[in-house]
Amino acid sequence: MNKSVFKTIGLVSAALLVAMLFFLPMLGHYGNDSTLFTVTLLLASVGTAISWNLTGGFTGYVDFGHAVWWGIGAYTTGVLMSNESEWIPQQWPLVPALIVSMFFTALVANLVGRLTMRLSGPYFSIAMLGFFVFFREVVRVAGPLTNRGIGLTIKPVINRPLWYYITLIFVLFLVYLSWWLRRTRFGASLIAIREDEIGAEMRGIDTTRNKVMVFTLSGAITGLLGGMWAYQNTFLDPDIAFVEVRTIDAVMGTMLGGLGTVAGPIIGMVFLFVLRELLWTQESLLQTHLIVQGLLLGAVVLYLPKGLMGLVRGEVAFLDRFRERSSTFDGMESAVLEAQESPISDSEDEHPHDPVALHPTWDGRTS
Amino acid sequence: MTRVLEASGIVRRFGGLTAVGGVDIHVDAGEMVGLIGPNGSGKTTLFDCLSRVQTIDEGHIVLNGTDISKMQPHQVAHIGLSRTFQVLRVYRELTVLENMELSVQWGDISLLSSFRKPTKETTERADRLIDFLLLSRLRDQQASSLSGGQRRLLELGMALMSEPSIVLLDEAMSGVNPSLVEQIKDRIRILNQEQGVSFLLVEHDIRFVKDLCDRVVVLNYGEKLAEGAPDEIMENEAVIEAYFGDDGTEGAGDAGN
Numbered sequence: 001m002n003k004s005v006f007k008t009i010g011l012v013s014a015a016l017l018v019a020m021l022f023f024l025p026m027l028g029h030y031g032n033d034s035t036l037f038t039v040t041l042l043l044a045s046v047g048t049a050i051s052w053n054l055t056g057g058f059t060g061y062v063d064f065g066h067a068v069w070w071g072i073g074a075y076t077t078g079v080l081m082s083n084e085s086e087w088i089p090q091q092w093p094l095v096p097a098l099i100v101s102m103f104f105t106a107l108v109a110n111l112v113g114r115l116t117m118r119l120s121g122p123y124f125s126i127a128m129l130g131f132f133v134f135f136r137e138v139v140r141v142a143g144p145l146t147n148r149g150i151g152l153t154i155k156p157v158i159n160r161p162l163w164y165y166i167t168l169i170f171v172l173f174l175v176y177l178s179w180w181l182r183r184t185r186f187g188a189s190l191i192a193i194r195e196d197e198i199g200a201e202m203r204g205i206d207t208t209r210n211k212v213m214v215f216t217l218s219g220a221i222t223g224l225l226g227g228m229w230a231y232q233n234t235f236l237d238p239d240i241a242f243v244e245v246r247t248i249d250a251v252m253g254t255m256l257g258g259l260g261t262v263a264g265p266i267i268g269m270v271f272l273f274v275l276r277e278l279l280w281t282q283e284s285l286l287q288t289h290l291i292v293q294g295l296l297l298g299a300v301v302l303y304l305p306k307g308l309m310g311l312v313r314g315e316v317a318f319l320d321r322f323r324e325r326s327s328t329f330d331g332m333e334s335a336v337l338e339a340q341e342s343p344i345s346d347s348e349d350e351h352p353h354d355p356v357a358l359h360p361t362w363d364g365r366t367s
Numbered sequence: 368m369t370r371v372l373e374a375s376g377i378v379r380r381f382g383g384l385t386a387v388g389g390v391d392i393h394v395d396a397g398e399m400v401g402l403i404g405p406n407g408s409g410k411t412t413l414f415d416c417l418s419r420v421q422t423i424d425e426g427h428i429v430l431n432g433t434d435i436s437k438m439q440p441h442q443v444a445h446i447g448l449s450r451t452f453q454v455l456r457v458y459r460e461l462t463v464l465e466n467m468e469l470s471v472q473w474g475d476i477s478l479l480s481s482f483r484k485p486t487k488e489t490t491e492r493a494d495r496l497i498d499f500l501l502l503s504r505l506r507d508q509q510a511s512s513l514s515g516g517q518r519r520l521l522e523l524g525m526a527l528m529s530e531p532s533i534v535l536l537d538e539a540m541s542g543v544n545p546s547l548v549e550q551i552k553d554r555i556r557i558l559n560q561e562q563g564v565s566f567l568l569v570e571h572d573i574r575f576v577k578d579l580c581d582r583v584v585v586l587n588y589g590e591k592l593a594e595g596a597p598d599e600i601m602e603n604e605a606v607i608e609a610y611f612g613d614d615g616t617e618g619a620g621d622a623g624n
Contacts, residue, residue, distance in 0.1 A: 183484055184482045189481070191460065195460055196457075198456065199456030201439070202420065202456070203441075203449075203470045204441050204470070204471075205441055205469075206439075206441045207441065
């Protein structure tokens, strides 16, 4: 099947999914408050994965502490909206509280990014893990501001369907943002940084500035989602606001769907959610979903390095090897022929052992 | 003649090792200068210092009248220095066209306009250069599917996208098919003669240097050994001793330089 067929199938399923989500609150029993609560959480995880993908996927900086922004956003909203914070006892209205949460998280992300975005590869990932633990403990010991880690309660005044729609619209906006960003020069410069940072710098791209900017944006989005979660949850303490699993989910969902693609985080998170719900219903198998999820991540990294998006495009590690042997892959054949016909071809291969070279894509653009 | 690049007293140390020990080098407008020397003589390190990929311990670098000794590489690129690398640096997951569009003169792009798509002018310029470098057939192919020689050409194109006044070529011919070498040489000559682009090139192929360069600088153990017209250099005894003396080992084990 060619690219345009996949594109049509993708767009049609996306439209169906959005329509389904849109009509969900009107479906009586299926659209009850409990379902809406769960689906709102799913939407928030999709949003978190999208924002994680901006740094982890587009820019290639794998952030293992991303949930820290969720926690900071949630706590800022909590402190502002609850009357249990001694320093700020006034109960702020929702909208200003969320706006302040987003900007405050963005500010912290900006400062942290200036420090950690200088590091590369595993050093960055580990430093971010460190900041995650650091901020969780800061909140725990921050005394009268955060109610000493005992937790904060927010007055439950929520219109569940309305909140669901607000979240849905925000997440749809994030999908659009990610799609649009990838098509701008700024988005392309992030891909350049991922592909070759020194090269990008030498081509005139201010890599430090762009990295810190995308990191700040990513933090702001997750901070806002955290604030929204705090409001929906009405209670928060450090252990439920700063949860490692939120990072793991974002990483896993994005890897599963397709790292660095626009659709990847959405497909991956929805897939993980459905899988979890299916396994969860069997009472005796409460933790099965974690076993399956863990194994799945291992299998994805080994056999589907480009995730489900890669699978759709026919990029599967072991299949590629098979195709190389049997030489039945049209795209590869035509590309080889083209290279041979080209007046300027030569036989040198610069990176014979490059893992990326094992999974070539012949369809041009990465989405 | 206007001086495009002038570096004086460049020192670069790695711990106890002095890779570049006080080198003076300059390139005038429209000039082609070759930089040669045995393996480990500090050519690539000097390139890295000039393009600010590496910091310098001592010395000054002036590019188009601006002191760039403390600048970031992207700032250097904004004021007219561009380079290629010995180890190819193209964006493998992007197409040839996207690689070119991304190598535009970023100094002209404001923060706000970086949140737009590449302009029509950028795409047109990219297409002209792609044609010029005989890569038109591969325009929409991913860079990862290109051969080594084609990637060398692409990288040259990327270096030219930002309309530089000087291009530093680091072994642009390494691993390139001999028939392609002639084509690349031809393209470089046209760029130099018709567009007035200055070149500083590190190259092991002596004929290549001799054919193209007006002046040659020889490095040995991080210091300047000789400088002059290609023919004079070929006959310089110190150069022959240092560089051509062990001809048998030269060239083959070149990659680690």
